[in-house]
Amino acid sequence: MTDSAAGSTPAVERSACEGTRFALLDHNATALAVRLELCAGARQRLDLLYYIFREDDSGRLVADALMAAADRGVQVRLLLDDLDASGRESSLGRLDAHPRLQVRLFNPFRWRGLLRPLALLRDPARLTRRMHAKALIADSRLAVVGGRNIGDEYYAPEAEMAFADIDVLLAGELVGQVDASFEQLWSSVWATPLAELRARRAAIEVTRRARDRIARRPLHQDPAAVLAEDSQAKTLLQRIRAGSWPDLPGTGRVFADLPEKVDPAVVAAAGYFDQVLQHLVTEAASEVLIMTPYLVPTAEGMAFIHALKERGLRIRILTNSLAATDVVAVHAGYRRYRRALLEAGVELYEYRPTGYWGRRLRRLIRGAHLRASLHAKTILVDDGLVMIGSANLDPRSIQLNVELGVLIESAPLAAEIRACFAEAIAPANAWRVELEQGREQWRGAAGRHEPEAGWGRRLLARLLGFLPLEGQL
Structure with a gap:
């Protein structure tokens, strides 16, 4: 709908991949359960790319799963857009302090905290140009791509608003293309390590406090109780745990x-x-x-x-x-x-x-x-x-x-x-x-x-x- 600027390379289209399987995630509780299952089953690497990562029940569940994966030796990388993450350096730092969990912020505002409004006045274009992509990739083998961020409004345990959304679970060669797109964003000059934006405290103590804080926060809704009534979710999760790919070719x-x-x-x-x-x-x-x-x-x-x-x-x-x-x-x-x-x-x-x-x-x-x-x-x-x-x-x-x-x-x-x-x-x-x-x-x-x-x-x-x-x- 627009013409490309001369010499610019704003987007990449990759070649079609055969041998890929799919599962539609049109149900909110299933979409959350699949993300948690991919985190629980990862053995080598987890890469996450999100515009929004809330500090609510859903965010707590995913953060807990990421911490548990890092404890198992999985390398975890979390790339968040700074528009939602700005002002939460302390809580994100509790994750970033883990030796196997890295957090980077995309297109960050250089002036933090109380100075952020001045940063917006100084550089208003930064406010409107954000990383809106969403993906979770497990071991370069399975990936979830779609419209959902991490937050209760996308998975609806006790949320006032429930977003009707759609993701797709990918398995096979196409996951490699999602992986490559994540790498391009993660390694770009626009992705800044969180540690460069805040004073880093003692990693061991911060990681311990993060785990304690996650464990103390009560859940308003038990996801297992929700999924018990959803046969689609149970079947899909069983296939993932068994190492089987989704059904749809x-x-x-x-x-x-x-x-x-x-x-x-x-x-x-x-x-x-x-x-x-x-x-x-x-x-x-x-x-x-x-x-x-x-x-x-x-x-x-x-x-x-x-x-x-x-x-x-x-x-x-x-x-x-x-x-x-x-x-x-x-x-x-x-x-x-x-x-x-x-x-x-x-x-x-x-x-x-x-x-x-x-x-x-x-x-x-x-x-x-x-x-x-x-x-x-x-x-x-x-x-x-x-x-x-x-x-x-x-x-x-x-x-x-x-x-x-x-x-x-x-x-x-x-x-x-x-x-x-x-x-x-x-x-x-x-x-x-x-x-x-x-x-x-x-x-x-x-x-x-x-x-x-x-x-x-x-x-x-x-x-x-x-x-x-x-x-x-």
Whole structure:
């Protein structure tokens, strides 16, 4: 959707890998359990790449698993974006103090603590150019790639908001490509060892205190109790423990932005998502399904959609409603294009705050009162080509952030994605948005306003729509 700058290499597309197996992780509790199982089963190396790593129940479980792996002799490397990690040098330092556990921060703010606001004023471009990729790699043998960070909102034990998200478990040759992308980010000049950003204390004492602190913090939800009711999770975990690969066959390739994408000098660089879209242009024959939480297509994106429609393709898009979104500013940017999307012939659905994944989680986590929000970043082309990754369909992902995704050719995986999409857009889970007599209408919702969104949220979205923020959304 953008033109590459001359001489720049902002993204890399690797060759297709045969002999790869896949498992779709569309259930939040299963996604957490698989990550913990990969940590528990690692024997040589664990590499983690995340935009967000919360200090909550889910973060505690993963941190405990990383510490246990390092105790077994596993080399652990944790690369986090500094936007979320800044201000948590002390707690992250407790992990970094372990002799076999390294923490690095990507594109860090040089001024820390109370001076951070001054750093933002001095270098505002650093605020908007972040590492948004997500991956966990175990022994270069198994990897999880997708949209989930580490935090309760992605796995929903007692969370107020449950993100509906999708990851994929990879096994086989394709894991090597994910590994290579991690190495490029880890070894880049943009990844700074945590020890360089804080005074390092005595490693043995800090590591002991970290382990004690993790052990003392109570869990609000026992993950074993949740998974006991989930046959899909139990079967998949049994296969991982037995050393078996996931069931679904296929081929795939990794699309990854290079770390230089965050350099403000690379202002016209095309990211990996541009390359994915180019594949859609050449491969799509009848239909494209898109799930994206944040949809700001821009003028270039609308031109791409018109090109697909001129070829006779059916396009269906699921994104968040104003009531479900967690970022009102992005919804304000999307509202500008909603009518144009409908006029172009796009079948548009908006996710309800009580949608598919949220209701499914409530059945598993008894007594929880969850508000659901779409967070999956997935594209399905016809009945065989699937894109799963970290990139949203918005300018920030396309032009500013470092993203990571996989493009998979697998009819069985495509069938599972299609089933997820079909249930997610069912009337109980999403509103169909249509034009009736020139006005936007939400099928099944009362009134003409954004359904289930309070007047304050509607007013905020309208006011934000007047601001020139599109390039930062």
